[in-house]
Amino acid sequence: MSLTLKALKKSPWVFHVNTGACNNCDIEILDALTPRFDLERFGIVLVGSIRHADVLLISGPVTRNILPRLKRLYDQAPKPIKVIVVGACGCTCGIFKDGYNIIGPVDKHIPVDAYVPGCPPKPETLIAGVVKVLSTL
Amino acid sequence: MDAARYLVDYLIFPGFLFTAVVGLLTTWVDRKVTARIHWRVGPPWYQPFADTVKLLGKEVIVPAGARKTGFLLMPIVGLAAATLASTILWKANLDPGNSFIGDSIVVLYIMTIPAIAMILGASASGNPLAILGGAREMKLLFAYELPLVIAMLTTVYKAESFSFENILRMQADSGQFLGSFSGTLAFIVAIFCAQAKCSLLPFDIAEAETELAGGAHIEYSGAPYAVVRLNMAIMLFIVPVFIVTMFWGGFTFVGWKILTSILKYVAVIVIMVLIKNTNPRVRIDQAVRFFWGPMLVLSIIALILAVLGY
Numbered sequence A: 001m002s003l004t005l006k007a008l009k010k011s012p013w014v015f016h017v018n019t020g021a022c023n024n025c026d027i028e029i030l031d032a033l034t035p036r037f038d039l040e041r042f043g044i045v046l047v048g049s050i051r052h053a054d055v056l057l058i059s060g061p062v063t064r065n066i067l068p069r070l071k072r073l074y075d076q077a078p079k080p081i082k083v084i085v086v087g088a089c090g091c092t093c094g095i096f097k098d099g100y101n102i103i104g105p106v107d108k109h110i111p112v113d114a115y116v117p118g119c120p121p122k123p124e125t126l127i128a129g130v131v132k133v134l135s136t137l
Numbered sequence B: 001m002d003a004a005r006y007l008v009d010y011l012i013f014p015g016f017l018f019t020a021v022v023g024l025l026t027t028w029v030d031r032k033v034t035a036r037i038h039w040r041v042g043p044p045w046y047q048p049f050a051d052t053v054k055l056l057g058k059e060v061i062v063p064a065g066a067r068k069t070g071f072l073l074m075p076i077v078g079l080a081a082a083t084l085a086s087t088i089l090w091k092a093n094l095d096p097g098n099s100f101i102g103d104s105i106v107v108l109y110i111m112t113i114p115a116i117a118m119i120l121g122a123s124a125s126g127n128p129l130a131i132l133g134g135a136r137e138m139k140l141l142f143a144y145e146l147p148l149v150i151a152m153l154t155t156v157y158k159a160e161s162f163s164f165e166n167i168l169r170m171q172a173d174s175g176q177f178l179g180s181f182s183g184t185l186a187f188i189v190a191i192f193c194a195q196a197k198c199s200l201l202p203f204d205i206a207e208a209e210t211e212l213a214g215g216a217h218i219e220y221s222g223a224p225y226a227v228v229r230l231n232m233a234i235m236l237f238i239v240p241v242f243i244v245t246m247f248w249g250g251f252t253f254v255g256w257k258i259l260t261s262i263l264k265y266v267a268v269i270v271i272m273v274l275i276k277n278t279n280p281r282v283r284i285d286q287a288v289r290f291f292w293g294p295m296l297v298l299s300i301i302a303l304i305l306a307v308l309g310y
Helices: A003-010 A024-032 A067-076 A088-092 A123-135 B002-011 B016-037 B047-056 B068-094 B103-110 B113-125 B128-159 B164-174 B181-197 B222-247 B257-277 B284-308
Strands: A013-018 A055-059 A082-086 A114-116
Touching (some): A013 A024, A024 A082, A055 A067, A114 A123, B016 B222, B068 B103, B103 B128, B113 B128, B113 B222, B128 B284, B222 B257
8 A cells, every 4th residue: 555545544635515405414514523523533624625625525416507516626626536425315316306407316427436325314424434435445 | 065064954954854844743733732622632643744645645736727837836935935944043043153143034034935925826826716815815914024023123122133143142141031021012912923924713814714715725736735734834833933032032952941942832832723723713904903003002012111121
């Protein structure tokens, strides 16, 4: 295992995108970053710019309006980047699957490394997802 | 022979390698103390090193609208300047004989170059948010430099010299400058200016993560971002060192004074981290008003007290 990969496992910086979710998953993501779970122990930090990110957290079914932005964000991210989909909507479109403005789950448009199902997933589930992605590196 | 010695000084011992390692450890102290204030555990000590190594391995992206040379060169210019300031400061602290006439002015000048390099790099990136961050950084630079210079002048007046040698000798002979009324006032002003210089919280207006998403650094990725972060770490290291040298008797590495030297440095860092964690971000106009109002008045009072002999 190379040194940079080892370092990547020790400091995955997270960028958070909402692609049309109902905000419930976003609240759970923020809960996971609170002092109670203290993800900075593992070097996980929420960053404000996609250029600094190592992990892309995507919540929500992809709507027609957000799709070009999502693809652009993925292109703008410095590689290697890991994509984690949070919530039932992102994994399968969930209850919105028949919506007129929904075009497919996230993995139809960009490659996805991990799915964290749940409506919304608990912060513990989210942390388990991140750990699984890091263990595949 | 002299050239080789200067090169070793600049690149290894008081210079780049030493400064980078201690600077990154300082950012760990910052993060750990912040975490303890939040009742968290906080990151392990090697976290800043892991961040740096990881960033070195990431892809480097130059945005389509950016000026490539300026965008990639400016972090290195800032890093070179910060390293030079650290080298001069430490050479003077380790052996006052290495001091030269007016070196405190030189260090004060060089410490503004990382901020200017950040402004230029932000303007070269072609991102509107980065340009906004650069503009804010420039206003902040104008705001905090004036009180900082006047606070420094109080020490200079007492020591009757601009060189670190005389400043350190005066403090060794007639007590630390912080012990006098004027020294305490000047120290308070300098701490607030250091807060702005290191872009820590009440004055991290230039990189405001919630509104500008990283501000001036928004477009940096991979190795250049590692250099930018190293730059900030080194600034967090040398600004307290400068303050301790000017107001708190400097550093001595003989006998038990090693311990007090390190404690003085950590105390200044912890004061800055406490200010950072207990204050919300101010607007740019509030910051300028704060520095040109209360801080300027306080520093002028300190200077008058120093002239009167308090």
